[in-house]
Amino acid sequence: MSAASAAANPDPRAFRREFVDFAIRVGVLRFGEFKTKAGRLSPYFFNAGLFNDGASLGELSRFYAQAALASGIRFDLLFGPAYKGITLAAGTAMALAALGHNVPYSFNRKEAKDHGEGGNIVGAPLSGRVLVVDDVISAGTSVRESMELIRQAGAAAAGVLIAVDRQEKGQGELSATQEVGRDFGVPVAAIATLDDILATLRSRPDQKSNIENIEDYRRRYGVAA
Structure with a gap:
């Protein structure tokens, strides 16, 4: 973020709530009753696959870029x-x-x-400090596979960047993001967390019932930050 934009926007976390507003506006963040992979009935659902046109993808990419810079993670690729x-x-x-x-x-x-350039990596060679960019971490399978590819290439994992951290328990007392951080010794950053979702909703008078449902869900399944 430039010095000019930082001066115009003194709250360094403001872009996170702007992202939540954006996700609600385009229908990617929804409220109701949704069954998670863990079989829980969640009062909200985030589906990054619905950022499916040029305008929304461009806006999403800008939020990812802001979050990457705000994370403080040093990366080369x-x-x-x-x-x-x-x-x-x-x-x-x-x-x-x-x-x-x-x-x-x-x-x-x-x-x-097994033809052409061969191999299973496309684009720049895996080297230096690598930041993994994904939508969410559920079971952490894709992140673990990425970490193995980075290791095999002789590069170093710098961290992981995702869109939303639900801050909720996995199979144990830790969340999936906390497990990745523990297992690989890297930071996991998100554009927004459940804290940011709640902070955004609290500024909207019409969201009282959604706030209550999410807070109740969090009391049952949430983890410490």
Whole structure:
């Protein structure tokens, strides 16, 4: 973020609540009753796959770029796990370049090619400090696969950047994001967390029932930050 934009917007976390407003506006963040992979009935649902046109993807990429810079994570390359991470890494690289930070990116194929350039990595070679860009961390499978690819290439994992951290328990007392941070010793940053979602909703008088439902859900399944 430039010095000019920082001066115009003194709250360094403001972009996180702006992202939540944006996700609600385009229908990506929804409220109601949704069954999670863990079988829980969640009062909200975030579906990054619904950022499915040029305008919304461009805006999403700008938020990812802001979050990458705000995280303080030092990185040399962006890596997008197949499949959702491919578009996210490419979009984030473009948005970072527009902010004056031109970094390479790469992504993996699900199956390695045995012709042409071969292999299962497309784009820039995996090297240096690698920031993994994905939508969310549920079971953490794609992140773990990414970490293995980075290790095999002789690069170093710098961290993980996701859109939303639900801050909720996985199978144990830790969240999936906390487990990734513990297992790989890297920071996990998010554009927004459940804290940011609640902070945004509290500024909206018409969201009282959603706030109450989310806070009740959090009391049952939430983890400490």
